[in-house]
């Protein structure tokens with residue numbers, strides 16, 4: 400792997416940095432100074448740079464660039480240089496903690512600073528190397544994330560059914576990604592250059608479905624002032640996805656069946672059947688077998704649609720993918736709106752693995768969105784996601800490692816609480832060194848005493 404060059408961006412008091420910069424040049428760093436965020440972006444356009452050095456004025460505690468407002472700047476691992484007296488201010492400590500990889504207090508030992516910058520660069524490269532495993536479609540918007548064996552099976556099924564022309568019934572709980580799967584089937588099929596149209600059978604008023612699907616001729620009924628081409632005809636050469644097919648009224652089920660048999664539509668009020676070359680995909684989160692037994696769904700249509708079936712797994716069946724999925728949505732939302740949040744704490748990942756996700760991936764999407772608004776620190780905590788454990792070990796725990804993690808978290812929390820957050824005393828009580836306890840506090844994301852960490856282990860989010 401070719402490592403990116405030792406590019407360094409500096410910001411803040413140039414005179415204060417002068418000597419340090421001069422010496423760092425001797426260590427092979429290529430250095431550019433930015434006087435504002437705009438110039439920093441221009442520099443980044445010219446030479447990608449993953450580490451930065453900035454000074455903080457102890458009297459104002461203001462950062463030299465609006466790092467928080469630009470995701471490209473907050474992607475940089477910053478090392479702050481600050482006079483020791485500046486650290487007495489809580490606001491400054493908080494700024495450093497939230498924005499920087501580390502800080503140094505003058506007099507600067509450039510050999511140590513070089514090592515620190517080197518480490519910051521290595522961490523930033525790791526961040527960049529974190530690739531989200533996906534099944535990519537032609538359109539970036541429709542990436543399916545996950546490379547667990549369960550998802551690999553889904554991808555193989557998608558690839559197989561994509562090449563066929565028969566209808567596909569996509570089943571799975573609500574929010575598992577059925578519509579995304581339908582997109583993937585279309586995008587991997589020979590019809591990929593044709594239209595992909597979606598009809599939510601549960602959302603259309605019953606009186607309108609017929610004309611929405613099949614179209615109508617002018618004057619076919621009161622209010623039909625002009626001819627309307629239905630969505631089936633609009634899908635010529637492409638794919639029609641009928642979501643919530645279980646909600647299709649019985650009378651329309653007959654029409655749909657007829658269409659699937661001979662691939663011709665008859666507009667409402669029309670006399671001539673029109674051939675349409677379209678592939679139908681249908682999805683349901685209800686059990687159609689049961690709907691058939693209850694008489695709510697036609698058996699013949701069920702068999703016609705169910706030639707090929709794709710079952711999209713519930714999220715709890717592929718929890719191995721939870722981290723990649725969470726990072727994917729985090730990355731997506733931080734592109735939409737720059738954030739100073741860097742990713743998820745270890746505790747948060749642990750809790751996400753234990754949660755049962757009744758709302759599946761849609762629930763995850765919503766929780767990640769919420770957490771990015773609620774998070775007050777650099778790393779998202781379980782509480783930010785609304786997943787804090789209220790009653791000790793949660794009932795979702797299923798692996799030994801998870802049980803250990805949860806027990807460790809509880810033990811550390813109570814030891815810290817008993818010792819009023821005195822880490823030394825808590826470490827003595829727990830029988831571990833102070834350094835080990837600091838590591839564990841960071842691992843579980845439970846640091847809450849207001850002081851900056853000397854070093855942050857960040858559960859990196861890919862950007």
Ligand SMILES: Nc1ncnc2c1ncn2[C@@H]1O[C@H](COP(=O)(O)OP(=O)(O)OP(=O)(O)O)[C@@H](O)[C@H]1O
Nearest residue numbers: 542543544572573574575576577578579684760761
């Ligand atoms: N594997 C995945 N990778 C990335 N995003 C996903 C994945 N699965 C689902 N999503 C996202 O989760 C959300 C819900 O997915 P989708 O609408 O496809 O679910 P659904 O099963 O069709 O839901 P419903 O049954 O309620 O219609 C969407 O924002 C979708 O993009």
